[in-house]
Amino acid sequence: MSSILTNNGAMVALQTLKGVNANLAKTQDQISTGKAVSTAKDNAAVWAISKTMEADVSGFKAISSGLSMAGAAVGTAREGAEDIQKTLGKIRDTIISAQNATSDTDRGKLQNDVVNLRSQIENIVKGSQVNGLNLLDGSAGTVNFLASVDRSAAGTTTSTIAVASQDLSVGNYVAKNIFTTSGTASASGDSAVMSLDAGDTTGVTLTVGGGGDTLAAGDSISIRIGDKEATYTVTDSDAASATPNDVVAVGLKSAIEKLGVPGLAVDYDSGNPGELTIKSGATATTNDLAISARFQNAGSGGLGALGAINVSTAAGATAAMASIETLMKTATDAAAAFGSAGTRIEGQANFISKLTDSLKTGIGALVDADMEEASARLQALQTQQQLGIQSLSIANQAPQSILSLFR
Structure with missing residues (x-):
């Protein structure tokens, strides 16, 4: 049935043309933005x-x-x-x-x-x-x-x-008269230098607190044996002890033994407060060792002992070697x-x-437009648009044929 009120062909052509125009607008948007998903309405999950x-x-x-x-x-x-x-x-x-x-x-x-x-x-x-x-x-x-x-x-x-x-x-270094020594050694109160010969089972002694000054919490004593170093820091309980020098000496003994120096033995005699004897052990395998001790007060800088170095006397120059080796190791370690x-x-x-x-690569894979595909699609849609317009034009001319029925 032909009707002048309803043109089904024109409606179909119009809907097709609308779809083509929508796809064409989307493709042009992808080309202009470079994105296939530029807003949440394009693909909410991917966006x-x-x-x-x-x-x-x-x-x-x-x-x-x-x-x-x-x-x-x-x-x-x-x-x-x-x-x-x-x-x-x-x-x-x-x-x-x-x-x-x-x-x-x-x-x-x-x-x-x-x-x-x-x-x-x-x-x-x-x-x-x-x-x-x-x-x-x-x-x-x-x-x-x-x-x-x-x-x-x-x-x-x-x-x-x-x-x-x-x-x-x-800064903040305050010297204390802490060490006394015996054997092949020299001490300047806050530092000491000793030498242990291989096979020396008598050894050298280092007395903590022998200089007369009192150790306080936070003070530390470092002993360098060869190329290894042991350090003990005085705690509050150590300082409060009735015999703090003994407690610190025992702590130093333990720290030295943990170094694992071959053939080295450390003795502590409770009858001599604060005294450590460092000697070659029974195996007598220890090589000649340079031993040095250094005191550092609580609150002083890591290189605070530089303030105690005084080479203006022969004894001071000898004792200074005990500190400088340890200080160089501190800087090297830092x-x-x-x-x-x-x-x-x-x-x-x-x-x-x-x-x-x-x-960025992952984001691009999700949202970037394939420009080669978009270019091909654009040309196809432009062709479809032209055909849709021509189809709609043909459909719009169909009702005019009804006039021939009334001639």
Whole structure:
């Protein structure tokens, strides 16, 4: 039946043309934005996932910036520690020269060099800071640098890289008359130098507290045997003990034994308060060993014992070797610790960079438009649009044929 009121062909052509136009508009939008999913109405689930991933990318960029600052702070501290180690080496050379000096006048000049080098170390410590963060003066404690944000079904958590500051400051040292020695040894109150010959079963003695001064909580005593070092820090209960020197001596004995020096024996005689005898053991396998002891008071800087070095006398120059070796090891250990932390930060920064790139690739796979496909689709839809318009035009002309029925 022909009708002038209802044109089914035109309606079909019109609906087809509307669909073609809608697809054409979508394709043109993909080409202009470069995205197949640019809004939530395009694909709500994919859009939501992509936005979460984009938030992670933004967060990782901020973490990367933070790691750059962390690397700068740790790198500055490492370089400072290395410079301090080199300066301590110069002080050691000066001490050796003082031991070879023939007069106290010459040693006095060398002592001036020591003082100047100590001031140089102080300046290095103060200057080794980034944006106010100083990892060389011990004031920062342990610094936690944000390393990543970890997402799971339960939510997000953070991971950090902990970097312990190192105390290489030189201030607040207060000397105490702590040590007395016997055997092949010399002592200057707050330090001592001894030599143990291989097979010496008699050994040398070191008496803690023999100098007369009292140890306080937080004071520490370090004993270096060969290339190994043992340290004991006085606790509150030690200081409150009726016989603190005995308690500290026993603690030092235990610390020395844990070093595991072959053929070394340490004896403690309770009849002689605070006295340790260091000797070759029954196996007599110990090589000749240089032994040194150093006192450090509570609250002093990690290199505070530099303040006690005095090479203006022959005895002072000899005793100074006990301190400088330990202080150089302290600086070396600090530089090594910062070097290790710097390597970890650098590795994490590289990982974050690669992870960010991977996330960007994943986001692109979800929302980016396939431009080759979009180009082909555009041409096809443009052709369909032209055909749809022509089809609608033909359908609109159909009612005119009804006029021939009334001629």
